[in-house]
Amino acid sequence: MPFSTIQRQIIDEQGQAVSFGPIGPGRVAVVTGAASGIGLAAAQVLARQGMKLALCDINLELLERVGKEIVDDVFAGDSSSVILMKVDVSKFEEMVAFREKVLDQFGEVNVLMLNAAVFVGGGTFADNLPVWRKMIDVNLFGVINGTQAFVPFLQNQENDSVVIVTGSKQGITGPPGNAAYNVSKAAVKMLTEQLACELREAHSNCSAHLFVPGWVHTGAGGPESAAGEKPAGAWTAKETVAYMLEKLEKGDFYIVCPDNETSEDMDKLRMAWGASDLLLNRPALSRWHPEYKRKFEEYMREGLNPAAPGRSRSRGRGGDGYLTPSGERADSAYFGGAEVEIRDGGRRTPAE
Template sequence: MPAPTAVFSAGKNALITGAASGVGLAVAKLCASHGMNLHLVDNNASLLGEAKSKLTGKGSLETHEMDVSSLKDWNSLQSQLKDTKLDFLHLNAGIGAKGDWTDSAYFHKIFDVNFYGVINGINTFFPHFEGNSSDAKAIVITGSKQGITNPPGNPAYNASKSALKTITEHLSFDLAKSSPSTSVHLLVPGWTFTGLTGGGGTKTKPDGAWSAEQVADHLYKKMDEGKFYVMCPDNDVDWETDRKRMMWTMGDVVYERMPQSRWREEYNDEAAKTMDGMKLGAKQGQ
């Protein structure tokens, strides 16, 4: 069985959504460095042009301006790639927005892009990865820690990323049976600076943030280790802290606490003492 990172090979075909900037562009650079043929998808034509100028490699490079929430656009892309067999699919496009409980458009927009943008991609290109028992292929879906620890403040975003976690887990389970050489990975970045929206508009990376390239490097490392969950630390929050936060969140269910207890005043002391005293065994390498 080939290692998942064998997919990063000259001549193999990669498609990345949200590829014009940030993590998507960083993963595109990773693919290009291995000589892969690239198909970059984004809804921003100007940024796609800039991204194209930043990528160098021996493989071919095509850009596709489209809306990932549109099935019509996905069908058009499928037609454009009818003679191409994908080896690497990174469904990375996503948005953040704020709204309140009376704002139906907020919920629909977040789910249309963050959730159905991924579902559309899986539906469209699933046949490229099914029934694969020899060549290394991979599907990467970008999630969020907010979809796991569920902090207050943005319910639609958190719910969309939580749904992606569930979908990606099912995809991994099903393809492990039918397509043992297709690996599936849930990429969960930490605080990541893109130079576009990170740091409140500043062009200087804050000390606590990782660069998008660090996230791409971590993805490669964890894929090489055969990991499904690619949990990225950053310079402020290490893996051990992430683990404790996730364990506390699950404890709300197990110990019948109120939901989102870590942010409720009545649980402040208990949360601080419990998390400080947690012993979780071996740490993940970083």
């Protein structure tokens, strides 16, 4: 859903942000997992837009502490514009109670950010069943419960709204080692895609967006969260939220954040390689397969430096041409490390 009213503002260290459509003074933002990290940064940024906040987290003590800081710093001590509630997002009845409190006090929701998640590392068999259930219950059912509890009401309200679901690059590229987390975030990606499609087909004034952070410094551990002092390669949580809002302004569905170490082009090349495992019938997760490691490295080098000496990307072929990782047509191009030709009404087959 493109946004019709746009007021650009510069994001600074105080958390000021873009104001447009559902985001602005007097509107209402709901954020899960709001006591720390990206959820807290989003709450701080949206508060400085004059938005009312409904924040929840499993850690009520921490939530109340950071919530008081927002009330004092942004709302001059007036807590009437901020709801703080302990919620286990894996429990539907708690999400429903949260929704009822928000609607009773504020009347509507303009931004629903389903951000709460947990991370426990381990492979497919290294993790016991309670770990798997915890990851699925919080990371996936937290989003399902939030969607079921809030979105029907968002669809029926008069004002525009957005649903922002926090995903993960690990749910797209699937690096080995964190099976339960990767599975939960892959499912979140699919769920958000389905939600966005259904809202679009319903001509709803509510839209859904998949927000995929890069390497973020939050002070805590995790697969995409640097602990301790901020490394040079990581973004701050506020930088990540700023990028998210910039892409939301444009109406983007996929909001895949770079960082100081991984560029947008690097992300695109990695995702294209992963998608082409199925297309080219390579081994699962071939990027980490010993027989494909060198091919992947060469593919990345050529993709990031197309002018470098090497295989020509154009061989003068006619017809419809080839499909590049970005979806553009060319005479000849790499798609995930192999040339792919457009033939037979658009089917992609390895070039001869």
